[in-house]
Amino acid sequence: MDISVLGGLTVRENGVSITPTAPKPRQVLALLALRADQVVTVPTLTEELWGTAPPRSARATLQTYVLQLRELIGAALVRDPEGAAPRTAKDVLVTTPGGYLLHSSGGGHDVREFERLAGLGYRAMDAGDFQGAARQLREALSLWTGAALADVQTGTQLSPEEKRLEETRLCALDQRIDADLRLGRHRELLGELSVLVSRYPMHETLHGQFMLALHRSGRRTEALETYQRLRRSLIRELGLEPSAGLRRLQLSLLMAGPEAGQDAAVPARGGERAVRVG
Known part of the structure; x- marks a missing residue:
């Protein structure tokens, strides 16, 4: 599974988009994708979707959104390579005792790659390798295609994540500019x-x-x-x-x-x- 949130939300399984167009299921997928390979609890998802005053039907409605996501995942799994261990949508979007978990199966995740490259850039800065720092930080920043989660409505869980990601981008940006200034690129x-x-x-x-x-x-x-x-x-x-x-x-x-x-x-x-x- 390949996950991109540094811009618009894009989640692909076997190269096939599993990103829904409806706002609420899209919101659910965004939170699961940001926390891929971790359990996201039902109360957390409920608060993200409806705040502190969820409707009585909240749990049933959330299950409907999960079902819609699994339908998209199931269609993408048809393209699993021949000979691969068979998977179902429930193997990818797993129901746990407390919530749901989205398996990335070791696929790409632009936030993780950004954090890896930015970390290399910061270490290069600390070592006085400004050329290397500028290169690594420039590569990290190139992963951003717009504001994080630009096409997702955000609630009480996603809004802080959106702000956190923007702050990490600004930190990487001012460090990259710092490196370029040290290299005389004013x-x-x-x-x-x-x-x-x-x-x-x-x-x-x-x-x-x-x-x-x-x-x-x-x-x-x-x-x-x-x-x-x-x-x-x-x-x-x-x-x-x-x-x-x-x-x-x-x-x-x-x-x-x-x-x-x-x-x-x-x-x-x-x-x-x-x-x-x-």
């Missing part, structure tokens, strides 16, 4: 960062990276204007000033000439390294 990053700071108008790390890329490209005035736009957004929306790290970067740019300045750095998260101006 001019190549300008277009991408211009789009990103518009999309995330209060994301300090991305703004700091954009400021640094602009400065290194001889565009210090635009770098300082970027800081002021961010500051206005933070004060207007949150009543906060930029972080101390970003203020230090602004001060370093103010004091540095267009070709000078070795001390400023992009503010880093947690234990991440900062990126120097020069």
Whole structure:
């Protein structure tokens, strides 16, 4: 089984789509697919579908959705290779004492592959291998075709998963940009960062990276204007000033000439390294 959630939901068995078009069964499959090879309890599925006020018929309706998914799985199993051990839809979407489990049978899962590649990228960054880090993180990010679960309505279980996945994508993205900056690719990053700071108008790390890329490209005035736009957004929306790290970067740019300045750095998260101006 091949599972993709980093964009639209796509689940295939033997190359055949088992993704339903109806919203509720699609929601059930999305949660089972995100937690493939793990039991998802009936109360968890019920809460995802109906929140804290499920109808009296919730359990029977959930069983109907599972039956619909098994019909799609059964049609795909017809294409099992000759000589393979026979399987039924109940072997793939298993009823357990407390809920249901979707067997991936070792197939592809884009979230797991993203996390594997991103992990390799983070380790390469820690080792000072910026070329390798940029390559691994770029490959990880290429698995995303849009927002996670973009075509699935999300409830109390899927919404936090959606937010968690987006945060992991942003972390990988700012680390990949960090690696590219360390490799001197500031001019190549300008277009991408211009789009990103518009999309995330209060994301300090991305703004700091954009400021640094602009400065290194001889565009210090635009770098300082970027800081002021961010500051206005933070004060207007949150009543906060930029972080101390970003203020230090602004001060370093103010004091540095267009070709000078070795001390400023992009503010880093947690234990991440900062990126120097020069």
